[in-house]
Amino acid sequence: MRAFQILIDGFAISALYALGATGFTLIFGVSGVLNLSHGAIMVAAAVAAWAAASILNVGTYAGALIGVGVALLTAFATYFAVVKPIQDSRRIPNEEKEIFVLTGTLLWGIMIQEVIAYFFTNNAKTVLPIVDGVVEILGVRTPKNEIFTAIVCCFVIALLWLLVNRTRTGKAVLAASMNPRGVTLLGLELTNIYVVVWAIYGILAGIAGVLLGMFLGVSSYSVGPLTASAFSIVVLGGLGSVSGSLIAAFVVGYLETLTAYLISPAYRTIPALLLLVFVMYIRPQGLLGRR
Amino acid sequence: MASFFTTRLFFISLALVIIAATLPLYVSGYVLGLLTVAFYFGVFAMAWDLLFGFAGEVNFGPTFLIGVGAYTAGILNAQFGWSVYLCIVLGALASVIAGLVLALPALRVRGPYFGLTTLVAVLMLQNFIVVFADLTGGEIGLTIPDVITINAGANYWIALGFMTISAAILYGLSQSPVGLVLQASGQDPVQAGALGFNIVKHKLAAFIVSAFFSGLSGALLVFYFGTASVGTVVDVAVGVNVIVSAVLGGRRTVLGAALGAIFLIVAGEFLRPTGELATFIVSAVALLVVLFFPGGFLGAALSREARS
Numbered sequence: 001m002r003a004f005q006i007l008i009d010g011f012a013i014s015a016l017y018a019l020g021a022t023g024f025t026l027i028f029g030v031s032g033v034l035n036l037s038h039g040a041i042m043v044a045a046a047v048a049a050w051a052a053a054s055i056l057n058v059g060t061y062a063g064a065l066i067g068v069g070v071a072l073l074t075a076f077a078t079y080f081a082v083v084k085p086i087q088d089s090r091r092i093p094n095e096e097k098e099i100f101v102l103t104g105t106l107l108w109g110i111m112i113q114e115v116i117a118y119f120f121t122n123n124a125k126t127v128l129p130i131v132d133g134v135v136e137i138l139g140v141r142t143p144k145n146e147i148f149t150a151i152v153c154c155f156v157i158a159l160l161w162l163l164v165n166r167t168r169t170g171k172a173v174l175a176a177s178m179n180p181r182g183v184t185l186l187g188l189e190l191t192n193i194y195v196v197v198w199a200i201y202g203i204l205a206g207i208a209g210v211l212l213g214m215f216l217g218v219s220s221y222s223v224g225p226l227t228a229s230a231f232s233i234v235v236l237g238g239l240g241s242v243s244g245s246l247i248a249a250f251v252v253g254y255l256e257t258l259t260a261y262l263i264s265p266a267y268r269t270i271p272a273l274l275l276l277v278f279v280m281y282i283r284p285q286g287l288l289g290r291r
Numbered sequence: 292m293a294s295f296f297t298t299r300l301f302f303i304s305l306a307l308v309i310i311a312a313t314l315p316l317y318v319s320g321y322v323l324g325l326l327t328v329a330f331y332f333g334v335f336a337m338a339w340d341l342l343f344g345f346a347g348e349v350n351f352g353p354t355f356l357i358g359v360g361a362y363t364a365g366i367l368n369a370q371f372g373w374s375v376y377l378c379i380v381l382g383a384l385a386s387v388i389a390g391l392v393l394a395l396p397a398l399r400v401r402g403p404y405f406g407l408t409t410l411v412a413v414l415m416l417q418n419f420i421v422v423f424a425d426l427t428g429g430e431i432g433l434t435i436p437d438v439i440t441i442n443a444g445a446n447y448w449i450a451l452g453f454m455t456i457s458a459a460i461l462y463g464l465s466q467s468p469v470g471l472v473l474q475a476s477g478q479d480p481v482q483a484g485a486l487g488f489n490i491v492k493h494k495l496a497a498f499i500v501s502a503f504f505s506g507l508s509g510a511l512l513v514f515y516f517g518t519a520s521v522g523t524v525v526d527v528a529v530g531v532n533v534i535v536s537a538v539l540g541g542r543r544t545v546l547g548a549a550l551g552a553i554f555l556i557v558a559g560e561f562l563r564p565t566g567e568l569a570t571f572i573v574s575a576v577a578l579l580v581v582l583f584f585p586g587g588f589l590g591a592a593l594s595r596e597a598r599s
Binding site for chain 1: 343349396399400402403404406407408410411414415418421422478527528531534535538567568570571574575577578581582585586
């Protein structure tokens with residue numbers, strides 16, 4: 001009974017983590033950027049969906065769409081206002097661009113967080129779920145919304161896999177992650193590929209944010225923990241490896257659920273952190289990472 | 292090194308310290324209190340700059356070192372009643388041990404991987420403090436019975452003196468041959484190693500020095516505040532402020548980091564009337580500096596001087 005509950009809850013959480021982390025790792029794989037405003041973009045999507053549905057009364061579907069749209073716009077703003085200027089800057093030496101991108105996106109994330117807190121307060125917000133009600137699976141009363149979350153996450157990840165492996169644009173993205181110089185030599189504009197990747201990232205982060213808002217609720221305080229969890233999942237899986245992130249998301253998701261159910265919700269994050277430190281020591285490049 | 296005593300930077304620093312030392316004669320206790328905190332923060336930022344700017348280690352967890360020093364000193368005083376000065380020394384020593392623990396992964400992993408390890412170290416420390424609430428005071432914080440002094444002027448002078456001495460040591464170290472080797476091993480470890488320098492030894496030294504000053508400053512800050520809490524010395528947000536200070540003031544300048552920290556704290560106070568938007572404005576200014584003056588305040592000033 002309890003085992004099934006852990007199995008079901010853990011799956012939904014893990015699928016959500018996986019969706020949030022895929023976009024993050026995709027950007028790193030292609031352009032070497034670690035986007036520390038990730039959590040802020042997810043929260044922006046959820047709060048926008050909440051505001052559209054609860055204040056403007058546009059309905060849950062339109063609200064969710066608006067949320068994803070806001071995430072897409074914020075992702076583009078992050079790229080064009082923060083990341084691209086740093087990458088193009090001649091005054092910043094190349095080997096230091098990484099820390100500048102980290103600092104820049106971190107500050108940008110704080111700015112987004114403060115704007116959200118200013119206009120919509122720090123209170124937790126729960127986005128109205130698209131599907132209501134509960135069903136009984138294997139004797140566990142499960143909200144339909146939880147199943148919906150898991151299905152959407154799996155569907156979107158499958159779609160991403162098709163996009164990357166089966167379309168021309170996707171193959172260009174894949175090639176850029178393997179060898180950016182080779183791609184430019186073949187006559188593809190690297191900036192265009194980056195824009196595509198940031199668009200994919202914005203949509204993924206938006207969907208993950210809105211679903212999170214429906215499932216657990218968000219507030220501007222969730223920004224830091226969300227970024228940290230995406231960061232640790234991605235490092236655990238191996239930076240830049242999408243399949244590694246997926247595995248890591250399920251490991252972390254189930255580990256957290258197990259701890260929360262069997263020990264205490266207060267210790268929820270500790271085993272995952274310990275695992276992360278352990279993996280860093282024995283396999284510094286992560287589960288499926290390449291050096 | 293000897294030529295430093297004739298540079299403009301030296302005279303400007305000397306003049307600033309002398310002016311700062313006379314402040315208690317004519318400004319209010321409120322301003323002194325603000326600057327006292329800012330000076331301790333300046334030491335945090337300088338210690339961080341030694342690790343990042345010179346050793347090339349992206350330490351996302353400066354508050355791990357600060358927090359270990361601060362809480363060790365606080366717990367020894369509050370729970371065991373040991374004398375203030377002994378607690379401060381032991382706090383700094385505990386922080387050095389923490390620095391060695393942090394240095395272990397740094398010798399194995401680089402870049403973002405090391406950054407994450409340091410971030411995890413902070414989160415673990417935070418969890419530890421909350422879980423062992425009996426010892427540490429948990430989320431409410433630890434009340435510390437003793438303080439160094441309650442005189443605002445004396446506290447100010449202690450902080451100023453401490454910052455000046457730390458700045459002199461850290462800056463001297465960064466300009467010394469050791470600092471140059473450190474800089475070389477941060478930028479290209481393979482080549483620095485090929486030139487016959489022991490990179491491991493130099494990096495360990497950098498971690499120890501950085502941890503010592505972070506922990507000492509954290510312990511002093513705790514005895515100034517009279518409390519130790521997660522929100523003031525451990526939280527990731529505090530660490531972000533330390534990093535932003537160093538980048539704002541100019542990385543790889545050491546002294547700039549202190550300027551950045553003082554600017555950040557004073558600006559935050561000036562913007563207090565704007566309420567919730569204060570953090571937004573400070574972050575936006577910091578972002579603009581990062582984008583348009585990547586060398587920071589001191590970096591921009593020094594490069595202008597070099598050009599003229």
